Amino acid sequence: MDVGELEPFISKFGVDVLRKRGINELYPPQKEAVEKGIFSDRNFVIAIPTASGKTLIAELAMVHETIKGGKCLYTVPLKALASEKFKEFKKWEEIGLRVAVSTGDYESKDDWLGEADIIVTTSEKADSLIRNQAGWIRNISMLVIDEAHLIDSARRGAVIEILVAKLRKINPSARIIALSATIPNADEIAEWLGAELLTSEWRPVPLYEGVFYPGKVLRINDGRVTEIKAGKSLESLVKETLSDGGQVLIFESTRRYTESLAEKLIPVVREYSDENPELSEDILLENDGEMSNKLARCVRFGTAFHHAGLLGYQREIVEEGFKKGKIKVVTATPTLAAGVNLPARRVIIKGIRRYESGIGNVFINVSEYKQMAGRAGRPGLDSHGEALIISKTKNEALELIKRFVMGEPEKVISKLGSENHLRFHTLSIIAEEIANSEDEIENFFSSTFFAHQNEFTMKWEIKRILLQLVKWDFVNADGSLVATEIGKLVSKLYIDPLTGFIFKEAGKRFSELTDMAILHLICRTPDMELLYLRKSDDWIEDEAGFFREELTYFPSYYSAEYDWFLKEFKTALMLYDWINERDEDIICGKYGIAPGDVRRIVETAEWLLHALTRMFEFMENPMTTRTARLEERVKHGVKEDLVELVKLKWVGRKRARKLLNAGIKNIEDLHEKRNIAERLIGRRIVEKILEDTS
Numbered sequence: 001m002d003v004g005e006l007e008p009f010i011s012k013f014g015v016d017v018l019r020k021r022g023i024n025e026l027y028p029p030q031k032e033a034v035e036k037g038i039f040s041d042r043n044f045v046i047a048i049p050t051a052s053g054k055t056l057i058a059e060l061a062m063v064h065e066t067i068k069g070g071k072c073l074y075t076v077p078l079k080a081l082a083s084e085k086f087k088e089f090k091k092w093e094e095i096g097l098r099v100a101v102s103t104g105d106y107e108s109k110d111d112w113l114g115e116a117d118i119i120v121t122t123s124e125k126a127d128s129l130i131r132n133q134a135g136w137i138r139n140i141s142m143l144v145i146d147e148a149h150l151i152d153s154a155r156r157g158a159v160i161e162i163l164v165a166k167l168r169k170i171n172p173s174a175r176i177i178a179l180s181a182t183i184p185n186a187d188e189i190a191e192w193l194g195a196e197l198l199t200s201e202w203r204p205v206p207l208y209e210g211v212f213y214p215g216k217v218l219r220i221n222d223g224r225v226t227e228i229k230a231g232k233s234l235e236s237l238v239k240e241t242l243s244d245g246g247q248v249l250i251f252e253s254t255r256r257y258t259e260s261l262a263e264k265l266i267p268v269v270r271e272y273s274d275e276n277p278e279l280s281e282d283i284l285l286e287n288d289g290e291m292s293n294k295l296a297r298c299v300r301f302g303t304a305f306h307h308a309g310l311l312g313y314q315r316e317i318v319e320e321g322f323k324k325g326k327i328k329v330v331t332a333t334p335t336l337a338a339g340v341n342l343p344a345r346r347v348i349i350k351g352i353r354r355y356e357s358g359i360g361n362v363f364i365n366v367s368e369y370k371q372m373a374g375r376a377g378r379p380g381l382d383s384h385g386e387a388l389i390i391s392k393t394k395n396e397a398l399e400l401i402k403r404f405v406m407g408e409p410e411k412v413i414s415k416l417g418s419e420n421h422l423r424f425h426t427l428s429i430i431a432e433e434i435a436n437s438e439d440e441i442e443n444f445f446s447s448t449f450f451a452h453q454n455e456f457t458m459k460w461e462i463k464r465i466l467l468q469l470v471k472w473d474f475v476n477a478d479g480s481l482v483a484t485e486i487g488k489l490v491s492k493l494y495i496d497p498l499t500g501f502i503f504k505e506a507g508k509r510f511s512e513l514t515d516m517a518i519l520h521l522i523c524r525t526p527d528m529e530l531l532y533l534r535k536s537d538d539w540i541e542d543e544a545g546f547f548r549e550e551l552t553y554f555p556s557y558y559s560a561e562y563d564w565f566l567k568e569f570k571t572a573l574m575l576y577d578w579i580n581e582r583d584e585d586i587i588c589g590k591y592g593i594a595p596g597d598v599r600r601i602v603e604t605a606e607w608l609l610h611a612l613t614r615m616f617e618f619m620e621n622p623m624t625t626r627t628a629r630l631e632e633r634v635k636h637g638v639k640e641d642l643v644e645l646v647k648l649k650w651v652g653r654k655r656a657r658k659l660l661n662a663g664i665k666n667i668e669d670l671h672e673k674r675n676i677a678e679r680l681i682g683r684r685i686v687e688k689i690l691e692d693t694s
């Protein structure tokens, strides 16, 4: 179908936008979506393979919707994906559509979004906007859920269901379009949404799947296995693709393996890659610790590793470098398959097992395998993509074929039933006055996917949770259910009610706490990501003993909570080192983590300190100024005297300290003493700082 045929729905100018992007013909599933009524007022579930043009189907529907005067909300699971989609959708501004992205702080209404036609955001942010009663939410006439199969995610899935249920309450006529990977029970999701189902196996680049064992590749085509001669090692597979002008993406099970493999492949890759001195230098822009240096060395010679320990800007450099062909091989943990669009001609799955504590090595899910394999093949560049699982022997290879290549992905199962999700969302629907009786709460949950999948009622769970919320003073149950003022605040802050309760109790009991005690307090909440305890972490106990008198809680050595407490304390101690300007590399070594972990935990701590400050403020606790100051220090990882300087982009804690020691306190000083600054932190960095502040 020529895109010209879309003119009645997206206007002539809309068609021009498509053509400018090089899109002249619709892909078969896109054509089917048009024929099935994507421009009608029906809901849709679109479950088709990766890169087969799902996003474009939603874009067309949204453009049509906004031309009709509607307003669209496009939700994604990750902040990084929101920016990616925002950049893509901005092309529609050419025809006058207003596109916006919002992933910022919770507890804001973002009123400026009222002006936008298409808003891209994470599911959590969308839910928080509803909680903060953003008026424009009522005008949303279309909700697009990207990666809807993530309803299955234990941590992030529940909010997707809640979002749908809330939007249906607020605006029953709003359309819903769910985009999903291919899953066996897409029909169940479609039934739940009362939606038209579109499934297809079509791919823009054909995908060959297979298994490698030394000397052979077994390729599966239409259920038949063909033996193909191959080299003896993973290196030979990489060489083969590179010598043919392709790129390789390799999945490994742990971060450590991705790093050592990327390094090991340098001698193979450098034969086929130009050196990338600038990219390599850029990797060290904000951090020059051990991991960053390792990555810089790899990137210089055309390989890279990609995992959650990298800093955000380093991940971007790797992704862009790979897309531009400067990086030929990326070794990644499975998180990359779920999040980023980074196709390669050959995908190699080396880590087909994952370590589960208490169980040992287990196979990954078939759906995870399919996500990874689906990354093979770059549209327009490769005639086909190839996904290969690495095995040691022919027997193992045959087993892997049966299990993964021929296997069916797992069904999507709702995770809303767990107590923490129910507690979190029950308070919110009471606070937002969506429900004010037990029956109404039950009725609300009955419109979720969980209720669609499960016959039993949630009556008893809801009763139990209500008792708890009343006991914590977040809900008043005299007559109809009403959220108390502090209960409303907890809901708007987007924290678990249990976190709210811990903060409230601390606010009642204490009017003076040390930095360490406050950091430990936030680490006691269920919203905090805790560090693991390693066998070599005996020293944590000694350190905890040292701070014993300051802490708000210190269980007995014999209690069941003691080990958990040590994890909380270890995390708090890491934050304490961070705000006292301990070297980041030393922190990483001391706690067994990478810079990306430090930043992730810091970001969570910052958010929780903000929530704590808001609650203390509400309770008129005198520690409010102290917790607010601590929030700033945690954000930048500095002692108090550096807070101003680190607000400049590219000025981290180390650079700021060097500058301050030389008497440079702000941007004016930097201009004045540019020569000194360049000597201290490097010419390129100073240039970047001045560029970004001019």
Ligand SMILES: Nc1ncnc2c1ncn2[C@@H]1O[C@H](COP(=O)(O)OP(=O)(O)OP(=O)(O)O)[C@@H](O)[C@H]1O
Pocket (backbone or CB within 6 Å): 022, 023, 024, 025, 026, 027, 030, 049, 050, 051, 052, 053, 054, 055, 056, 057, 341, 379
């Ligand atoms: N009809 C088309 N003709 C040419 N290119 C297209 C067409 N439709 C989509 N594309 C391009 O194909 C690429 C992948 O499309 P898109 O991102 O929509 O796939 P997707 O199914 O949403 O992928 P994912 O599963 O990763 O979310 C994009 O670069 C997009 O611009």
